[in-house]
Amino acid sequence: MNAPHSSLPRRPIRELPDELISQIAAGEVVERPASVVRELVDNALDAGATQVTLRLLAGGVRLISVEDDGQGILRDELPIAFKRHATSKIGNLRDLESVATMGFRGEALAAINSIADCAILSRASGLNDAFLLDGRTGELRPVARGQGTTVEVKELFYSTPARRKFLKTDATELAHCIESVRRHALARPDVGFAIWHEGKLVEQWRRCLDTPMADAAPDAVIAALDQRLSDVLGPEFLAQSVRVDWHSKQTNEFNQPALRVWGRAGVPDAARSRADQQFCYVNGRFVRDKVLTHAARSAYEDVLHRNRQPVYTLYVAMDPTRVDVNVHPTKIEVRFRDSREVHQAVRHAVEDTLAAPRAAAAAGAADGQANAPSLLAQPGNYVSGLGVLPKAPAAPMYSAQPAIKFEANAGLIGHRVSDISALWQSPPNNQDGWAAEGFAQVKEETAKRAGDTEQNPLQPSRPANKEEVWPLGRAIAQLQGVYILAENNQGLVIVDMHAAHERIVYERLKTQISLTAPDGSVHPLASQPLLIPATFAATPDEVATAEAHVATLHTLGLEISPFSPKTLAVRAVPTTLAQGDAVELARSVLAELAQHDASTVIQRAQNEILGTMACHGAVRANRKLTVEEMNALLRDMEATERSDQCNHGRPTWRQLTLKELDGLFLRGR
Ligand SMILES: Nc1ncnc2c1ncn2[C@@H]1O[C@H](COP(=O)(O)OP(=O)(O)OP(=O)(O)O)[C@@H](O)[C@H]1O
Ligand SMILES: [Mg+2]
Structure with missing residues (x-):
C-alpha cells in the first residue's frame, strides 16, 4: 500500500558547500517539543511516508518518537544525517531557489541532536537490514524494523536546564505538539497520522487517499481533503464552509495555472472570536503570512463584523521559484516575488465564493435542507460537503424572478412580480418613502426582464408550484414590524427586513458606483x-x-x-x-x-x-409591509450578492426546519 510514496528517487545526503550555507536563513529552530515534532514530521513527509506515528512522553519533553514508512536512510548515510548542513534535498543555489520539499537546510537533525538524546533507526527501501545510530555515542548497530525511519528524541534540553525551565506544563506542550501535526494533516490527506501520549492514543487521522496527492485525480484530492478537514476540524467546519477554487489565467510551462488558490472558506456565520481556525498553506507548507491573512480578511470585509474572525483553510499552489521559503529559520514565513498578485488572487478566490446568496445555493442542492441557515442548530449548515455554489448572479442585480405568475395557492392570483414591485411606489400605508423608492428600481428591472421573457418564446416556462423554487419561500406574515415570516419547502424562514433591505440597497449603490464612466473616471x-x-x-x-x-x-x-x-x-x-x-x-x-x-x-x-x-x-422597523412587498423583498434577497448578511455582518435570515419545529413540539417521539 505504501509503495507509491516511497518510490521517490533516492538522493544522497551531502554536506552543503560553504557558499550555499551562507545563503540559508540561520537561527534557532528548536524552541519547544512542538518544534521538534514539526521538523521530524517534515522529514517523514519528504521521505514519502504514508503513515506517520508519534509517541510522546510528558508532553514531548521526555520522549518524542516519530515513526514513518518512507524511503528510509542508507546505513552509511546515517552519520551524515546528524551533521550540520547535510541534506539530500538541495545541492546548489538553483535547487534552493526552487525548493519543493519541506526541508532544505540540513540543520534540523543536527540542531535536535545537540540539545537532546537522539537516535535514528532506519531501513532503506529495497534493503533487508535496519540500523540504529546513537546520536550521542555515534554507535551504529543492526536492529529489526520494517521499511522507514524512526527518530527518537529523549530528554529535550537535558544539557540546558535554563531552557527547560521555559517549557510550560506537559498538557500545554502536548497541545502544541498536536497542533503542529494538525497543520501537517490538513495539507496531506494522503498520509495517515496517529499521536500517542503516555501510551494512550490521543489523535488519529486515517489516510483518505491511496495515491500521493500529486498523482491523484483532482476530484479525488478534493474529496479526500474534505474528509480530512472534517476529521481534523470537525464536521461543522465542512458544513459551515464553502469550497474555494480559483485559477489564474496565466499558465506555466506545464500548461497548468501559474497560481491556484483552493480550499474552504467558512461562511460569515461560522466566524469566531479568535483567529484559531485560519490555516494558510503555500505549496503544502503551513505558513503565517501577512499577505495571505490580510487578503483573506479583506474578502470578508463586507460580510463580517470587524471583531469576528473568519475560519478557513486556504492552499496556494504556485511555481516554487516565485516564492522564497528561505526567509525564516523555522520556515513559517515566506516572501512572494509578487505579493500583490497573490493578495489579489486570494482575495478574489474567497470573495467570489462568499458572494453568492446561500438561499439559492441551498435550493439548488439535492437536499436543500442541509444548506439553509438553521435557527436551532446555530450556526446553520449551509452547503453540503460536496456542493458547489452556483456562480453569483451577474448584473443586473435586480432581476429577481422574471415574469412569475403567482399561483392561486400563493394567495396572489394573477399578479406579476413587476406588478408587485409597483406597489412599493405607493404602499398602502407609506411611512417610509425611501423603501418605496428602493424598490422602484426593482420594478423597472423586473418589468424589463418580464418584457424580455415575453418576447423570448424560448424562455422555458416555470414549474407550476412556484414557491418550491423560491429558496426563501412565500411570505406569510410580518412579526412585530421587524421580521418577515415566510414558508418554504424546509419549513419556516424568518427574515430581518431592515437588515436584508439594507444589504440590497447597499449592493445596488456599490454596483452603480463601480460602473466606470466613459472617460474612465468613477461613475x-x-x-x-x-x-x-x-x-x-x-x-x-x-x-x-x-x-x-x-x-x-x-x-x-x-x-x-x-x-x-x-x-x-x-x-x-x-x-x-x-x-x-x-x-x-x-x-x-x-x-x-x-x-x-x-x-x-x-x-x-x-x-x-x-x-x-x-x-x-432601508425600510425601517415598524413599517407595515403588504404580503406583496414582503415577497418582493424575498425575491430580491435571492438575487442579491452577499444578501445572507447585513452590511455589519449580521445574518439577514434564518431557517427553522419542520424537523426543528417538530422537535420543539416533541412530535414524532
Ligand atoms: N524520516 C526520514 N526519512 C528519510 N530520510 C530522512 C528522514 N529524516 C531525515 N532524513 C535525511 O536526513 C537529512 C537531514 O535531515 P534534516 O532534517 O537535518 O535536514 P533537511 O530535512 O534536509 O533540512 P531542514 O534542516 O530544513 O529540515 C535529510 O536531508 C534526509 O536525507
Ligand atoms: Mg528536515
Missing part, C-alpha cells in the same frame, strides 16, 4: 435635484467638510453647498435614496467624510459611506 451615483433645497444649521466642521469634499459628494450623488456661513443646503440626493430625509443623510455622510483625507477616499471608506447611506435608505 457617480445617479442624482436627483431637490425642487426645494433642504437647508440645515451646520457646524463649522460640517461646512468645511462639505467644501473640501465637493467632488466626492458628487460621486456619491450628493450636492451640498453653503447657504449662509452657518447653514448648508442639500440640493441633490442619490436617486435611489431620493425620498428619504435629505438632511439626515447629508449629516451622516459629512460625519463619515470628516474622518477621511479629502484626496484619498479609498475604496474601503467609500464602502463605509455607501453602507451608511444604505442604512438610511
Whole structure:
C-alpha cells in the first residue's frame, strides 16, 4: 500500500558547500517539543511516508518518537544525517531557489541532536537490514524494523536546564505538539497520522487517499481533503464552509495555472472570536503570512463584523521559484516575488465564493435542507460537503424572478412580480418613502426582464408550484414590524427586513458606483435635484467638510453647498435614496467624510459611506409591509450578492426546519 510514496528517487545526503550555507536563513529552530515534532514530521513527509506515528512522553519533553514508512536512510548515510548542513534535498543555489520539499537546510537533525538524546533507526527501501545510530555515542548497530525511519528524541534540553525551565506544563506542550501535526494533516490527506501520549492514543487521522496527492485525480484530492478537514476540524467546519477554487489565467510551462488558490472558506456565520481556525498553506507548507491573512480578511470585509474572525483553510499552489521559503529559520514565513498578485488572487478566490446568496445555493442542492441557515442548530449548515455554489448572479442585480405568475395557492392570483414591485411606489400605508423608492428600481428591472421573457418564446416556462423554487419561500406574515415570516419547502424562514433591505440597497449603490464612466473616471451615483433645497444649521466642521469634499459628494450623488456661513443646503440626493430625509443623510455622510483625507477616499471608506447611506435608505422597523412587498423583498434577497448578511455582518435570515419545529413540539417521539 505504501509503495507509491516511497518510490521517490533516492538522493544522497551531502554536506552543503560553504557558499550555499551562507545563503540559508540561520537561527534557532528548536524552541519547544512542538518544534521538534514539526521538523521530524517534515522529514517523514519528504521521505514519502504514508503513515506517520508519534509517541510522546510528558508532553514531548521526555520522549518524542516519530515513526514513518518512507524511503528510509542508507546505513552509511546515517552519520551524515546528524551533521550540520547535510541534506539530500538541495545541492546548489538553483535547487534552493526552487525548493519543493519541506526541508532544505540540513540543520534540523543536527540542531535536535545537540540539545537532546537522539537516535535514528532506519531501513532503506529495497534493503533487508535496519540500523540504529546513537546520536550521542555515534554507535551504529543492526536492529529489526520494517521499511522507514524512526527518530527518537529523549530528554529535550537535558544539557540546558535554563531552557527547560521555559517549557510550560506537559498538557500545554502536548497541545502544541498536536497542533503542529494538525497543520501537517490538513495539507496531506494522503498520509495517515496517529499521536500517542503516555501510551494512550490521543489523535488519529486515517489516510483518505491511496495515491500521493500529486498523482491523484483532482476530484479525488478534493474529496479526500474534505474528509480530512472534517476529521481534523470537525464536521461543522465542512458544513459551515464553502469550497474555494480559483485559477489564474496565466499558465506555466506545464500548461497548468501559474497560481491556484483552493480550499474552504467558512461562511460569515461560522466566524469566531479568535483567529484559531485560519490555516494558510503555500505549496503544502503551513505558513503565517501577512499577505495571505490580510487578503483573506479583506474578502470578508463586507460580510463580517470587524471583531469576528473568519475560519478557513486556504492552499496556494504556485511555481516554487516565485516564492522564497528561505526567509525564516523555522520556515513559517515566506516572501512572494509578487505579493500583490497573490493578495489579489486570494482575495478574489474567497470573495467570489462568499458572494453568492446561500438561499439559492441551498435550493439548488439535492437536499436543500442541509444548506439553509438553521435557527436551532446555530450556526446553520449551509452547503453540503460536496456542493458547489452556483456562480453569483451577474448584473443586473435586480432581476429577481422574471415574469412569475403567482399561483392561486400563493394567495396572489394573477399578479406579476413587476406588478408587485409597483406597489412599493405607493404602499398602502407609506411611512417610509425611501423603501418605496428602493424598490422602484426593482420594478423597472423586473418589468424589463418580464418584457424580455415575453418576447423570448424560448424562455422555458416555470414549474407550476412556484414557491418550491423560491429558496426563501412565500411570505406569510410580518412579526412585530421587524421580521418577515415566510414558508418554504424546509419549513419556516424568518427574515430581518431592515437588515436584508439594507444589504440590497447597499449592493445596488456599490454596483452603480463601480460602473466606470466613459472617460474612465468613477461613475457617480445617479442624482436627483431637490425642487426645494433642504437647508440645515451646520457646524463649522460640517461646512468645511462639505467644501473640501465637493467632488466626492458628487460621486456619491450628493450636492451640498453653503447657504449662509452657518447653514448648508442639500440640493441633490442619490436617486435611489431620493425620498428619504435629505438632511439626515447629508449629516451622516459629512460625519463619515470628516474622518477621511479629502484626496484619498479609498475604496474601503467609500464602502463605509455607501453602507451608511444604505442604512438610511432601508425600510425601517415598524413599517407595515403588504404580503406583496414582503415577497418582493424575498425575491430580491435571492438575487442579491452577499444578501445572507447585513452590511455589519449580521445574518439577514434564518431557517427553522419542520424537523426543528417538530422537535420543539416533541412530535414524532
Ligand atoms: N524520516 C526520514 N526519512 C528519510 N530520510 C530522512 C528522514 N529524516 C531525515 N532524513 C535525511 O536526513 C537529512 C537531514 O535531515 P534534516 O532534517 O537535518 O535536514 P533537511 O530535512 O534536509 O533540512 P531542514 O534542516 O530544513 O529540515 C535529510 O536531508 C534526509 O536525507
Ligand atoms: Mg528536515
